[in-house]
Amino acid sequence: MRICYFTPVFLPDVGGAEVVSARLALGMHRAGHHVHVLTRGRPAPLDVPYPVTWYPKTHLPHWRPERVLKHLRRLHASERFDVFLVNYGRPTGVAAVRLSAETGVPTVLVSHGGDLHPQGEDRARPHVFKRTQEAYRRADACVAISPHVGRFIEEIRGTGRPTFEIPNGIDPDEINTPAPPPHDIDPQQPFALALGNLRPAKGFDTALDALAHAAAALGPLHLYFAGVGNQEPALRAQADALSLTPRVRFLGQRTGPDKHWLIQNCRLGVMPSVEEGHPVVGLEYLAAGKPVACTTLAAFDGMFEHHVNGWRVPPRDAPALARAMTTAYRLPPDRAAEINHTSRARAAAFGWPRITARYLDVLQEAVQRAQARGRTTSTAPS
Numbered sequence: 566m567r568i569c570y571f572t573p574v575f576l577p578d579v580g581g582a583e584v585v586s587a588r589l590a591l592g593m594h595r596a597g598h599h600v601h602v603l604t605r606g607r608p609a610p611l612d613v614p615y616p617v618t619w620y621p622k623t624h625l626p627h628w629r630p631e632r633v634l635k636h637l638r639r640l641h642a643s644e645r646f647d648v649f650l651v652n653y654g655r656p657t658g659v660a661a662v663r664l665s666a667e668t669g670v671p672t673v674l675v676s677h678g679g680d681l682h683p684q685g686e687d688r689a690r691p692h693v694f695k696r697t698q699e700a701y702r703r704a705d706a707c708v709a710i711s712p713h714v715g716r717f718i719e720e721i722r723g724t725g726r727p728t729f730e731i732p733n734g735i736d737p738d739e740i741n742t743p744a745p746p747p748h749d750i751d752p753q754q755p756f757a758l759a760l761g762n763l764r765p766a767k768g769f770d771t772a773l774d775a776l777a778h779a780a781a782a783l784g785p786l787h788l789y790f791a792g793v794g795n796q797e798p799a800l801r802a803q804a805d806a807l808s809l810t811p812r813v814r815f816l817g818q819r820t821g822p823d824k825h826w827l828i829q830n831c832r833l834g835v836m837p838s839v840e841e842g843h844p845v846v847g848l849e850y851l852a853a854g855k856p857v858a859c860t861t862l863a864a865f866d867g868m869f870e871h872h873v874n875g876w877r878v879p880p881r882d883a884p885a886l887a888r889a890m891t892t893a894y895r896l897p898p899d900r901a902a903e904i905n906h907t908s909r910a911r912a913a914a915f916g917w918p919r920i921t922a923r924y925l926d927v928l929q930e931a932v933q934r935a936q937a938r939g940r941t942t943s944t945a946p947s
Contacts, residue, residue: 566598566599566646566647566648566652566911566925566928566932567598567599567601567602567644567645567646567647567648567931568593568598568599568601568605568646568647568649569601569603569637569640569641569644569646569648569649569650570590570593570600570601570602570650570651570734571603571604571631571637571650571651571652571657571660571661572585572586572602572603572604572650572651572652572653572657573604573652573653573656573657574586574605575587575602575604575605575606575617576603576609576611576613577609577611578781579818579820580762580845581675581677581733581842581845581846582652582653584845585677585710585733585734585845586602586652587613588734588736588738588917588921588922589650589734589920589921590613590615590699591613591614591615592603592917592918592920593919593921593924594614594615595923596921596925597927600615601615601616601617601618601622601640601644601646602615602617602618603617603618603636603637603640604617604618604619604620605619605620605621605622605633606619606622607619607621607712609785611731611900618636618640620636621634621658621699623665624679628833629658630918631656631659631663631696631700631727632656632660633656633660634655634660634663634664637649637657637660637661638664638713638780639844641664641668641670645717646670647666647670647932648663648670648671648672648673648688648812648928648931648932649661649670649671649672649673649848650673650924651672651673651674651675651700651704651930652675652677652701653674653675653676653679653680654674654676654680654681654687654696654697654698654699654701655678655680655687655693655696655700656696658672658674658697658700658701658704659697659699659700660936661674661695661700661704662674662699662700662704663704665705666703669935670935671705671706671878671931671932671934671935672703672704672705672706672931673704673705673706673707673708673928673931674700674701674704674706674707674708675707675708675710676701676708676709676710676714676715676717676718676842677710677714677842677843678710678711678714678717678840678841678842678864679766679841679842680697681697681701681714681717681718681721681842682717682840684839684840685840691780697754698721699721701718701721702721702722705727705731705931705934705935706726706727706728706729706927706930706931707722707726707728707732708728708729708730708924708927709729709731709840710730710731710732710842710843710865711730711732711734711843711863711866711867712730712863713841713842713862713863713864713866714842714843714864715728715730725926727930727931728808729923731920731923731927732843732865732915732920732925733843733845733848733915733920734848734915734917734919734920734921735845735848735849735851735852735912735914735915735916735917736852736890736916736917737852737909737912737913739825739827740825740828740829740849740853741852741853741854742822742825743829743930744822744823744825744829745822746830747816747819747823747827749816749825750789750826750827751814754785754787755785755786755787755832755894756786756787756788756830756831757772757786757787757788757789757831757832757833757834757835757858757890757894758789758791758827758828758833758834758835759772759788759789759790759791759792759834759835759836759860760791760792760824760834760846760849761790761791761792761821761829761836761844761846762793762794762834763790763793763794763795763796763797763800764791764794764795765796766838766839766840766841767794767796767835767836767837767838767839768837768838768839768860768880768881769790769800769835770796770799770803771837771880771881771882771883771886772788772835772837773788773800773803773804773807773809773813774807774839774883774886774887775776775835775883775884775886775887776788776807776809776812776813776887776890777807777808777809777892778883778884778887779887779888779890780812780826780892782887782891783890783891783894784894786812786832786890786894787812787813787814788809788812788813788814788835789813789814789827789831790813790814790815790816791816791817791818791819791824792818792819792828793816793817793818794829797815800815801815807909809932824942828849828850828853828855829853830928831855831857832856832893832894833855833856833857833890833893833894834846834850834855834856834857834858835857835858835859835864835886835890836845836850836857836859836860836903837858837859837860837878837879837881837886838859838860838862838864838879838880839860839862839881841862841864841904842864842866843852843864844864844865847859847864847865847868847869848868848912848915850908851868851908851909851911851912851915852905852908852912853907853908853909853910853939854905854906854908854909855905856874856875856876856890856893856896856904857869857874857875857876857877858876858878858890858893858899859876859877859878859894860877860878860879860880861877861878861879861880862880863875863877867911868911872909873904874894874904874907875904875909876888876889876892876893877889884945
């Protein structure tokens with residue numbers, strides 16, 4: 566197949582959707598398919614074996630997100646794609662379904678959750694969300710990265726149209742490759758890890774409140790934030806107000822061996838999220854066999870079970886999170902080994918070869934359905 570992977574976010578940024586998109590594109594390329602990524606941003610040097618085309622951010626993207634259609638139309642004119650694989654309902658999704666109507670090339674639309682979440686910015690802007698709804702209603706098929714996200718799609722799309730649940734993936738061997746400690750971190754210092762973008766949806770302010778609540782019970786445990794985001798100044802101020810500055814560190818964005826060492830050597834992962842789709846960070850903790858204190862969001866279902874391989878508490882409940890962190894930190898060795906075994910076994914179900922194959926099945930089915938209906942999938946628009 567000739568696949569256009571149309572996404573508003575991609576490398577070199579390292580959020581969940583960016584990482585997932587890059588790994589899927591790589592897997593499809595290795596499977597022998599022609600994959601061309603079309604993404605927003607400034608051209609950047611990337612170590613990838615498939616072509617990447619960049620388009621600039623449009624003027625007033627919230628008001629006219631479909632303006633990115635011209636970039637997809639231009640690339641399709643030269644590439645003659647068989648299928649559009651698209652992240653998010655806008656601006657990319659609405660552009661793709663409109664080009665599908667012109668050309669017959671099917672659109673498979675993927676939601677990572679943020680564009681459909683009830684508290685998300687799309688729903689807060691009716692003029693934007695109507696375009697998001699258009700994209701999900703008109704797509705030839707949709708992919709939800711979790712049952713939780715699938716329910717959001719069903720609210721818009723109904724139950725009679727193709728929607729497939731395919732979770733995000735993980736490479737356990739990569740996560741567990743031995744890595745040296747970062748030069749600026751004491752390897753003897755026990756720490757809990759809060760890994761991810763520093764934004765309100767992650768609920769990291771609750772982690773600070775929990776640390777303050779259980780400061781004595783958690784003994785020498787420090788809390789490391791590994792990520793960047795617009796909430797960092799507020800989190801730093803909160804740590805200072807709670808007198809936690811000596812035991813809280815903001816490490817900035819960590820990738821590669823630094824990130825792997827942090828995951829491998831943390832005493833526990835802390836994920837007090839208030840909004841998630843299917844968090845890649847959770848899969849990384851799973852692959853490393855780490856105990857996790859996370860929330861009861863449905864996004865964590867299938868990864869962590871309460872009192873089995875993690876502790877799940879209501880969002881924004883700092884005392885409950887404090888108890889969960891204390892329990893995870895004080896695990897006896899035999900219990901920690903049991904969690905390690907359980908989580909690593911679960912991670913195997915999310916291996917990238919399996920996930921990529923499921924995406925390719927959905928794409929192939931969309932192409933075959935379009936061909937059966939007599940829609941042209943290999944002719945460029947005029």
